[in-house]
Amino acid sequence: MNLDDSSPLSSRRRFLRWSAIASGALGGAACESGPSDGPSSLGAPIRARGEPSPFEKSARRLSASKTPAQASSRTPLGDSYGILTPASLHFERHHSGVPNIDPAEHRLLIHGMVERPLIFTMGEIKSLPSTTRTLFLECSGNSGGEWSKAGGPNSQTSHGLASCSEWTGVPLRLLLDEAGVQADASWLLAEGADPCRMQRSLPLEKAMDDCLLAYAQNGEAIRPEQGYPLRLIAPGYEGNVCVKWLRRIKLATGPHMVRDETSKYSDLMADGKARLFTLVLDAKSVITFPSGGQSLSGAGSHEVTGLAWSGRGLIDRVEVSTDGGASWQDADLQEPRFPKAFTRFRMPWRWDGSEAVLLSRATDSSGYVQPAREELIAARGKNSIYHYNGIKPWRVAPDGSVTNVEI
Numbered sequence: 001m002n003l004d005d006s007s008p009l010s011s012r013r014r015f016l017r018w019s020a021i022a023s024g025a026l027g028g029a030a031c032e033s034g035p036s037d038g039p040s041s042l043g044a045p046i047r048a049r050g051e052p053s054p055f056e057k058s059a060r061r062l063s064a065s066k067t068p069a070q071a072s073s074r075t076p077l078g079d080s081y082g083i084l085t086p087a088s089l090h091f092e093r094h095h096s097g098v099p100n101i102d103p104a105e106h107r108l109l110i111h112g113m114v115e116r117p118l119i120f121t122m123g124e125i126k127s128l129p130s131t132t133r134t135l136f137l138e139c140s141g142n143s144g145g146e147w148s149k150a151g152g153p154n155s156q157t158s159h160g161l162a163s164c165s166e167w168t169g170v171p172l173r174l175l176l177d178e179a180g181v182q183a184d185a186s187w188l189l190a191e192g193a194d195p196c197r198m199q200r201s202l203p204l205e206k207a208m209d210d211c212l213l214a215y216a217q218n219g220e221a222i223r224p225e226q227g228y229p230l231r232l233i234a235p236g237y238e239g240n241v242c243v244k245w246l247r248r249i250k251l252a253t254g255p256h257m258v259r260d261e262t263s264k265y266s267d268l269m270a271d272g273k274a275r276l277f278t279l280v281l282d283a284k285s286v287i288t289f290p291s292g293g294q295s296l297s298g299a300g301s302h303e304v305t306g307l308a309w310s311g312r313g314l315i316d317r318v319e320v321s322t323d324g325g326a327s328w329q330d331a332d333l334q335e336p337r338f339p340k341a342f343t344r345f346r347m348p349w350r351w352d353g354s355e356a357v358l359l360s361r362a363t364d365s366s367g368y369v370q371p372a373r374e375e376l377i378a379a380r381g382k383n384s385i386y387h388y389n390g391i392k393p394w395r396v397a398p399d400g401s402v403t404n405v406e407i
């Protein structure tokens with residue numbers, strides 16, 4: 001039987017789990033007066049574009065930059081709900097700033113080992129059959145600090161180079177079929193229109209499978225920071241491959257061995273050899289509440305919640321430990337779940353007020369289980385910067401404050 005969130009049985013099961021831990025202690029003071037009065041004067045007029053409430057001060061991107069154009073910003077995962085990231089809070093990573101591109105002038109060239117080199121306008125691309133998919137995007141440098149136990153104080157600094165959006169665009173396969181890929185082509189190069197002309201190679205098999213040329217995100221045109229007017233989305237692959245401001249695709253017999261796949265985004269293993277093309281991102285999860293920088297209001301019932309994702313497909317299971325890994329319980333997974341997208345997990349927890357270490361462990365539909373930090377280091381060594389997906393611990397102190405801790 002398939003129990004989704006809307007099924008009465010599932011909600012009943014969740015309610016029972018809640019009542020078991022809350023036992024009549026769901027909060028709320030005894031009723032002495034009515035609800036608070038609203039303002040008595042008329043409210044603000046309608047705006048052309050919405051903005052968050054001025055009371056929501058915490059949900060802000062956090063940026064770090066080498067230079068203003070060589071910068072990244074991180075999604076405030078600790079303030080997130082559900083699985084979607086609003087575009088205004090999507091993490092950003094730019095190697096040479098955000099170009100200002102007029103879609104009327106923008107062109108996409110498909111050339112190299114094709115029967116017919118083609119140039120597409122945005123109008124032509126938008127006239128083709130489109131698809132929409134909910135997908136996570138993660139920079140492979142996300143959580144890189146965790147290799148050296150320096151992931152920062154909270155889930156935004158440790159895991160905020162990941163976001164999840166609904167992307168709309170044209171399957172790349174359509175355009176490649178139109179151009180006619182030559183029989184011995186096996187890789188393609190994707191290139192951006194930003195000043196650094198960022199380039200990445202991609203196996204043709206992936207391009208033909210599920211890559212999208214996206215022009216919309218969460219119901220609106222892609223924002224300039226995310227690649228307006230056109231970007232490549234390679235579902236489940238490291239973010240760097242998802243070339244923004246896409247201007248050129250070139251078919252070839254192998255990878256182009258460009259800077260961002262040889263010097264950068266490669267993994268230096270313990271034996272001194274570099275592993276190239278770690279394209280698929282392995283299963284990973286992080287508890288977003290309670291997480292670093294937050295605090296629990298007091299002993300009693302709380303909801304532990306977080307996000308899990310895998311480049312290999314669906315998240316099938318998330319286990320949560322509240323005792324530093326001594327015991328584990330299955331969390332509820334928010335439905336519907338989408339492959340290669342964030343999955344929200346939730347678990348009711350009765351906190352007894354003593355020190356606790358919280359962990360989450362994701363399993364994906366390929367059967368892969370998110371490793372502990374020491375398992376990851378045993379397999380990969382400690383030279384790596386990229387592709388960290390170890391289990392993330394948070395420590396809850398008796399005063400309710402939560403901090404980053406590596407165990």
Ligand SMILES: Nc1nc2c(c(=O)[nH]1)N[C@H]1C(S)=C(S)[C@@H](COP(=O)(O)O)O[C@H]1N2
Nearest residue numbers: 091092093094095139192198226239240244
């Ligand atoms: N053209 C271009 N594409 C790019 C980049 C870039 O600097 N230029 N950065 C890459 C990296 S490293 C990542 S992680 C993702 C980030 O996408 P976002 O800024 O929409 O989150 O875009 C990738 N695509």
Ligand SMILES: [Mo]
Nearest residue numbers: 139140239240
């Ligand atoms: Mo990245």
